[in-house]
Every structure is written in structure tokens, then in C-alpha cells.
Amino acid sequence: MSTDGHEPVMVGEVVRLLGGRDVVLDMTLGAGGHAEALLRSGVGRLIGVDRDPDAIRLATERLSRFGERFTAVRTRFSDVPAEDRVDGVLYDLGVSSMQLDRGERGFSYRTPGPLDMRMEREGGSAMDLVNSADEAELARILFEYGEERRSRRVAAAIVRARARTPIATTDELARIVASALGARRGGPHPARRTFQALRIAVNRELEELAASLPRAAGVLAPGGRVVAISYHSLEDRIVKRFLNEAPDLDVLTKKPLRPSAAEASRNPRARSAKLRAAEKREAA
Secondary structure: OOOOOOOOOOHHHHHHHHOOOOEEEEOOOOOOHHHHHHHHOOOOEEEEEEOOHHHHHHHHHHOHHHHHHEEEEEOOOOOOOOOOOEEEEEEEOOOOHHHHOOHHHOOOOOOOOEOOOOOOOOOOOHHHHHHHOOHHHHHHHHHHHHOOOOHHHHHHHHHHHHHHOOOOEHHHHHHHHHHHHOOOOOOOOOOHHHHHHHHHHHHOHHHHHHHHHHHHHHOEEEEEEEEEEEOOHHHHHHHHHHHHHOOOEEEOOOOOEOOOHHHHHHOHHHOOOEEEEEEEOOOO
16 A cells, blocks of 8 residues: 555556566656555566656655665656666556645645646646637647547636636636536536646646657566556557557557456546556567
8 A cells, every 4th residue: 555545556467567577667656656566576676757756755755665776766757767778667657646635736626726737846837728728729638638528618618717817726627617517416527537638738648658658668678578557548549559569569468457346446546547568579
């Protein structure tokens, strides 16, 4: 279990695929749940990468007992740390529970806070984007990154609302979207796709992933494995295409692995998870 009270997703599968290896790159360190499990499994050295300074701080505190076996690197995962060769690479994509649960980070439609969503706390925020992008651009972002079918209706509602006063908080935006789309009793929150789209756009998550995968695979030693857990179709599509098309990788998961029914029941974040893995081919 992680220090933030949340269970790392599909940790058993991750350990089965990467446990006991000499050097592993954890490209999405977060609070260190997967990293801790891998170090306990006998991984010789783990390099944890995250762009969020809070994640680096918390994971470093959590994993300090592993001494020199753990190294934290604060950078975007498209900037793969310089290593001669590694034996495994892990991605646990999307936003972490640690970020969602802290209202001041502005990621969640369920938790009031400033409309921020920046993983690095640098550059333009979701508030900047929501209040400056024109209606057509907002609709495009919501449709492409949130797969929101009624993106034009949401974009129009945002533009009308911000004409009265700038949209500054998560709960303000959630109310605007809910008013535009309505809510179904027992269904997902109507703002779910809008918040996903804005987060992806603010942090350039899909571009980062597409740039990172070939670089990470490039530092894999023969027999090394790359493992990626995704939570929506946009991420999964990028991972699937890369693993299938990389000329020096053999796919280990013809169909993505899914969490067990028991895990999905006790850990809501796991419900949409898909795990794909591939292994670096031995040199001919």
C-alpha cells in the first residue's frame, strides 16, 4: 500500500514482469508504490522519474531506507535519464491519487480548489487555458483529449460563463459543465471528460508519452522489458501502436492484462486499467 493511502494498480503483475531485475526505470514515480514493491522484490537499483516536485519529495522520504538502491530524478519522462542499459521500464500513466486528492492541485472535479492541473507547477494552468482559448479551440481539446461528444455545448457554456467573470476554481468549472450537460443519477460526473481533456492539454501528456516510449526502449538491454499501465483509450492506443511497431520488441501481452475483479472492487482507480508489456529482442 502507498503512503497516500492508495494501493498501486496491478502491483502483482508489475512485480511478476519486472521484479528481481538489476536496474529498473520507473518513469512515473508518483508516491512510490510500484517502486517500493519492485525494490522489495529484489530489484538491484531503481531510478524513479517524476515531473511533480511533491512526488519526488514524498517518494524520496518513503524509499530512503533503500539507500543507494533508489535514485529520484525530477524531469519529464520524455527526458530519459542517461543510463548505459536498464533491464526494465515502467509507466503508470495519468494522474495519481496523490494529485487528485489534494484540492490545492486543482485536478479533481470532486474536490474544490484552484483550477490548476499543472504537474510541474510551472507554465500555463488550466485556468489560463479555460479563460483564454477561443470556443473552437476549447471544443477541439474537449473532443480530442476528453472524447467528449458534446464538446461544442460545453465549450459554449464555458465561454458564456467566463464572459461574466473568469473561471478560477474546479467547483466553478464542474458546475458549468454539469449545467450544460445535465447529470444522470448514478452515472459518472458530467465534468469527468472535460477535466481529463484539460489536464492532458495543460501537461502535454500524449506528446510526452509518444516521445518517451522510443527513448526508454532505446536504453533497454536485450531481454529488458517495458511495462505500461494506461487508463483511457488515448494513452492505450499510443502504447499499443508503439509496442506492436517497434522492430526490436516482442509483445508479451497479445491482449492487455486487466485487474482482477477483487482489485477493481477495492481500488476504484484500477477499474479502467490496461497493462501492456514487451521484451527487448536479443541481438542477432
